[in-house]
Amino acid sequence: MQFRTNEQFTWLRTPGLGEGSNPPVTVTSGGTVNLSNTFAISPGYLDGRVVLQGPAEDGVTNSIFRGVERSIQADPSLDGIPHAVAAIGNEYSMIGAFGENRLATGATLTAVNGECLPSLQGDFNPLTSAFEGSYEAVVGGLNSERSIWQPKGLYLALVDVNSTNEDVYYDELVSVTDLRTNDVEVAPGLHYTNDVGYCFSEVQIRFRSTSASFYAPGLNNSSGTFIGTDFQGHAANYTVLVEDTSGTPVSVQDATNSGLLRMALPQGTYTLYPYVMVINPDGSQSRTGLSPITLPVGCQQRIFITSGLQVQLTNPACTADPGSVPISGQVIGSNQIASITVSVNGGPTNVLCNNCGLNPTFNTAVSVSTIPCSNSTITVGATDILGNTASTTTPVLYSPQPPSIVACPSNITVACAGLGGTAVSYSAQGVGGCPGPVTVVFTPPSGTLFPAGTNTVTCYALDGCGRQSSPCTFTVTVTNTNPPAILCPPNLVVNCAGTNGTPVVFHVVASSGCDTNVTVVTVPASGSLFPVGTNIVTAVATDHSGNPNQCSFLLIVQPSASIELxxxxxxxxxxxxxxxxxxxxxxxxxxxxxxxxxxxxxxxxxxxxx
Incomplete structure (x- = not known):
């Protein structure tokens, strides 16, 4: 189903019966089944900010993120409803949320096969070189029950609708799938925040042919992966599929021996399979695959590749020493490399090597701007012996101060919630030496189940450069004021077994709703020798918090005599x-x-x- 209008346009598939662990509906011939309110859904909401960070505009070409296609742009009648709606859902830039085949609290059916595709809301911000916006996914369970969903996907449509200029045009559809397990149990009427953020680089691939004209360069079945810490300091694990992309020349009428494919790719490592449409000598056309390209893509880089020649560049995202920023990498190509150069902020070009050989590596240090919190751009270029050129440009932030935590959380005291532990949440604010995302990392993480007693938590601030603040610690004390339960055996009566006393073994049971390690001490101890008469046995149980409880029983040893022939x-x-x-x-x-x-x-x- 489709509902909402303008930037909130949403496509929804409800959870299904006969899917996963949900039972099917059996309908006999000529019969009817009353589903009652099975498909009545009381919605909850997954929502949050969306930040798609790109490289700074270079004054020559506009950012690709100026071309993020949203549903509102396909509404010439201005009625708020897009004119082109794909059979499988929203076909514009959107977020994907998917129902899980796991029961939520108190639910009888799962959200399996449920899918919600809400449109992206927002626009390109030239001050930050990012698309900044939001989304709201309307989700829910069958029978208006609670349900479990995962916000898993980003579908991004990018197109330059204003130009087919060879050095500007782009047309791309790319999807990102979050591989983390980030279940959200959604209750009707409630909102749950899940922000989405990815850092992209711009990649341009230049095609040249000496034997034939071609048009419509593109990529076939190309994908990438990323596992690590993202540009906001968060743990990330995702895959990328380049579903469709096309470059210039666009049409057969414009076929020539030079073309360009321009696209945005999230940070990761890719295998790209380029192709072109070739004009054959007899005038026919054929799709021709080119050599695969293995490409590492960083954050906010501009990568220019020509005829398979590429510069792979590694550098810190920021530095505290502007006079010596280490950079390293490798130039990859099928020909001997004539030279490798480096420049900073478009300044003088320094030669790293001449007659560098095949697939040479480089390792050096450069100086960047000494203005605190300023970005400098480092460009490493390469030229092969045939005159093909390639380059990679990347930003480096001069951040003289590491991040810090504004205030360490105060010690926390909570009452025990159960034997499995007590969930305790906490937060702290971190600030960076420069503007930018700062994450506070807790060990153990917020929401951990703590046992009874005093537990220590350590935290530190982490900025987008990967630098940590000094750690701080606080305690989480789970109090337990209820004494443990203790159960003594009933009074015991035994016969005397000897003049030195009668050994008797007994068992006392103790338990606590908040402690699995309750100690029991009995006086006298089990297995002691008891004299004839009535003996009182006292048992004391003590939990981890020092709460005692006791019980007692009588152990009666009866005198006895026996005749033996x-x-x-x-x-x-x-x-x-x-x-x-x-x-x-x-x-x-x-x-x-x-x-x-x-x-x-x-x-x-x-x-x-x-």
Whole structure:
């Protein structure tokens, strides 16, 4: 279904029956089934900010993010409803939220097969070189129940609708899938924040041919991955699919021997499969695949590739020493590299090497602007022996001060919530030495289940350059004022087993709703020797918080007497034998005493000396 208008236009598929663990609906021939309110959904909301960071505009070409296609742009009638709606949903830039096949609290059905695709709201901000906006996904469970959803996808349509100029034009559809497990249990009527942010670089691939004209360069089945810390200091794990992209020349009428493919790619490592539409000698056209390109893409870079020649550049995102910023990398190409150069902020070009060889590496340090919190651009260029050129430009921020935490959280004391632990949330504000995202990292993380007692939490601020603040610590104390439960056995009565006392073993059971390590001490201890008479046994249980509880019981040892008959044999000889039959067999008694005495219950019928 589709609903809402303008920038909030949304496509929704409800969770399904007969999917995942949800039972199917069986309808007999001619029969009917009353689904009642099964498909009544009381919506909750997944929403948040969207930041798509790109490289700064260079004064030559506009940012690709000026061309983010949104649903509102396809509404010539101005009725708020896009004129082109894909059969599978919203076909413009959007966020994807998907229902999970797991039961939410109190639910009888899951949100499996549910999907919500809300449009992106927002626009390009030239001051930050980013698309800045928001989204709101309307989701919910069957029977108006709570449900579990995951905000997993970003679908980005980028197109230059104003120009087909070879050095400006772009047309791209790229999707990003978040591989983290970030379940959100959604309750009707409530909002849940999930911000979305990715850092992109602009990639331009220049195609040249010496044998044929071509048009419509593009990519086929190209993808990338990223695992690490993103530009906002958050842990990230995602895949990227370049679903469609096309460059210039756009049409067969404009076919020539030079073309350009311009696109935006999120930070990651890619394998690109370029192709062009070739004009054959007989005038026919054929799609021709070119050599794959393995390409590492950083954050806010501008990467220019020509005929497979590329510069791979590694550098810190920021520096505290503007006089020495380390950079390194490699030039990749199929030809010998004639030279590698570096420049800063468009200034003088310094030669790193001449006659550099095949696929050479480089490693050097450069100086950047000494103005605090200013960005400098570093450009490394390469030229091969055929005159092909490539370059990568990347920003470096001079940030003289590391981040810091504004105020360490105060010590926290909470009441125990249960044996499984007590969930405790906390937060702190971090500030960077320069404007930019700062994340506060807690160990253990906010929301951890804490046991009873005093627990230490450590935190630090992390800026977009990966620098950490000095750590701070605070405590989380989970109090437990309820004593443990203790259960003594009923009063015990035993018979006396000896003049030195009677050993008795007993068991006392203790438990706590907040502690798995309750100690029990009994006086006297189990297994002690108890004298004849009435003995009082006291048991004390103590939990981790020092809360005691006790119980007692009586252990009564009754006096007892017993008569035991014996057989005594007086004998004379070299040994004594016994048997139950006068005719034997006879068995020697080892080391018999004289006289030899044995209980009646163990005596044999006959004895003889030998």
């Amino acid at each position: 014996t057989v005594t044999v007086n004998w004379c000889g070299n040994g004594l034998q016994e048997s139950d039959n006068a005719n034997g067999p006879w068995v020697d008694i080892p080391s018999p005493s004289n006289p030899y005495t044995v209980p009646v219950s163990q005596a044999k019928q006959f004895y003889r000396a030998k």
